[in-house]
Amino acid sequence: MECPLRPGQPCTLCHPEAKNGPQDCPTVALVRDDPDLAERAAALRAAHRAALRDPASQT
Numbered sequence: 001m002e003c004p005l006r007p008g009q010p011c012t013l014c015h016p017e018a019k020n021g022p023q024d025c026p027t028v029a030l031v032r033d034d035p036d037l038a039e040r041a042a043a044l045r046a047a048h049r050a051a052l053r054d055p056a057s058q059t
Contacts, residue, residue, distance in 0.1 A: 004028055005041060007048030 001021050003011045005028060011021045018025035031037040 004045070005031060007045045008052075 001011045003009050004022050011018070011025075013019070013021070015025050015027050018027075022028045031041050
């Protein structure tokens with residue numbers, strides 16, 4: 001399963017309280033609950049998806 005905070009990377013259960021994946025990760029919950037952080041995370045995911053579609057667009 002992919003980490004929602006690090007696009008393209010797997011969930012490594014890096015937080016001790018994340019026993020099953022991103023769904024119970026407190027860091028992911030904090031980002032989702034903060035409008036500014038959630039917006040930034042969405043932008044990072046969109047940029048990652050765009051880079052996958054067009055590798056030449058990577059800078």
